[in-house]
Amino acid sequence: MRETKKAKGTVVKTGNKPLIIGILIFAVLAAAAAIAIPIILERRSNNEVVAKVNGIPISALEFKQVVASHRAMTYSYFYQKYGVEDSTDFWTSSYGGENPAAYARKSALDELVRVKLEQSLAREKGILEDLDYGAFRKELEKENARRKEAIRKGQVIYGPEQYGEREYFSYVHSNMVIKLKEKLGEKELAADDNQIRVYYESNKDKLYKKQDSIKVQKLIIVPTKDRNALNALKTELKAKIDALKANKISFDTAAGAYKEDQRFKTELTEQSFDPEKEQQSKEGNDPVSEEARQLKPGQVSGLIEAPEGLVLMRCTERKDNGYQSFEEVKSNVKNHRIDEGYEEMLKELMKEAKIEVYNIEKG
Numbered sequence: 001m002r003e004t005k006k007a008k009g010t011v012v013k014t015g016n017k018p019l020i021i022g023i024l025i026f027a028v029l030a031a032a033a034a035i036a037i038p039i040i041l042e043r044r045s046n047n048e049v050v051a052k053v054n055g056i057p058i059s060a061l062e063f064k065q066v067v068a069s070h071r072a073m074t075y076s077y078f079y080q081k082y083g084v085e086d087s088t089d090f091w092t093s094s095y096g097g098e099n100p101a102a103y104a105r106k107s108a109l110d111e112l113v114r115v116k117l118e119q120s121l122a123r124e125k126g127i128l129e130d131l132d133y134g135a136f137r138k139e140l141e142k143e144n145a146r147r148k149e150a151i152r153k154g155q156v157i158y159g160p161e162q163y164g165e166r167e168y169f170s171y172v173h174s175n176m177v178i179k180l181k182e183k184l185g186e187k188e189l190a191a192d193d194n195q196i197r198v199y200y201e202s203n204k205d206k207l208y209k210k211q212d213s214i215k216v217q218k219l220i221i222v223p224t225k226d227r228n229a230l231n232a233l234k235t236e237l238k239a240k241i242d243a244l245k246a247n248k249i250s251f252d253t254a255a256g257a258y259k260e261d262q263r264f265k266t267e268l269t270e271q272s273f274d275p276e277k278e279q280q281s282k283e284g285n286d287p288v289s290e291e292a293r294q295l296k297p298g299q300v301s302g303l304i305e306a307p308e309g310l311v312l313m314r315c316t317e318r319k320d321n322g323y324q325s326f327e328e329v330k331s332n333v334k335n336h337r338i339d340e341g342y343e344e345m346l347k348e349l350m351k352e353a354k355i356e357v358y359n360i361e362k363g
Contacts, residue, residue: 047134051109052356053116058109062133063360066108069166074104105360115173117349122176125183140168181338189341191334199337200326207336208329210321211275214292216301217251217316220267222309233264233310237303241312245300251314271313275321288313 046061078084082095091101122128130136144162151161163171181189191199200208221233240257243249255268273292288311291301295315304311326333 050360053113054354056116058112059133065166067104070104070107074100122180127179185338189338196333200333204323208324213319214273215317216292216313218269218271219255219312220309222265
């Protein structure tokens with residue numbers, strides 16, 4: 001591994017080993033705890049270069065936009081890991097040795113390293129001409145002006161009336177990546193039918209297996225009058241669910257326990273879950289169907305609060321429907337293979353990338 005000194009004291013490491021971006025960021029973010037994220041980079045020139053990826057500059061404005069988009073992710077990370085909620089000193093505090101502002105900057109830089117490598121590939125393939133963020137902003141202005149004029153003339157437009165900066169970048173970049181994968185699929189990531197079939201066979205359990213058909217016994221219990229009886233029923237059912245799961249009582253017995261109870265109406269029925277029919281009717285996302293898919297023959301579900309009432313199920317049959325045929329999903333297999341190859345290509349590029357970082361904590 002070779003070390004070279006760059007501007008303002010940042011050490012940049014190059015070579016074949018993976019970049020340890022956290023080490024780079026630690027050096028330049030030591031003062032981050034004193035800077036609140038809402039004012040990151042507000043007082044510096046928008047055109048100032050804060051980092052470079054293989055010589056491609058990242059402007060202060062571009063970096064600021066990405067940092068701002070990582071606010072919600074940062075809140076979520078610190079809440080889940082440390083139980084920390086938002087407060088006036090959230091961005092300037094340290095939790096378990098981690099500072100939220102530094103975390104947001106690091107995750108933003110990680111994203112932009114990938115973005116710049118993708119843009120560089122797109123330029124090589126003739127998909128993108130100008131990697132400068134200022135050029136992108138000019139295109140955004142033109143697009144919003146076009147949309148405004150189209151609306152004035154009563155013409156139909158698709159999408160929002162006006163794009164926000166981050167929103168439009170996401171839209172443009174996503175389309176660029178689609179075109180880039182198509183180009184790479186013609187040569188670097190190209191595959192013949194035999195290679196595509198090999199990929200299909202290697203991944204069919206994970207990607208191309210059809211969902212099983214499932215049959216269940218289904219117990220539905222609905223309070224007839226007093227909705228407050230629902231909470232009491234949940235407590236009562238806990239013991240019965242344990243007994244059902246241990247096969248100590250049958251569904252018929254569980255249903256019969258409530259037949260004479262005037263507080264509830266019960267129904268014991270059977271239901272089949274056919275994946276093809278669910279896909280056509282778009283019923284596959286309801287909580288009852290989702291729970292049913294997890295059950296093996298003889299297993300009892302947890303208590304499900306569904307629109308029809310409280311539901312318990314016991315799986316009585318599960319049928320393996322096999323796999324989607326190669327011919328049926330050939331195009332999908334090819335795209336999956338390209339996606340996987342694309343990610344591997346980016347990993348290698350990131351290992352080799354030369355990252356230069358210049359005072360990204362500066363306010």
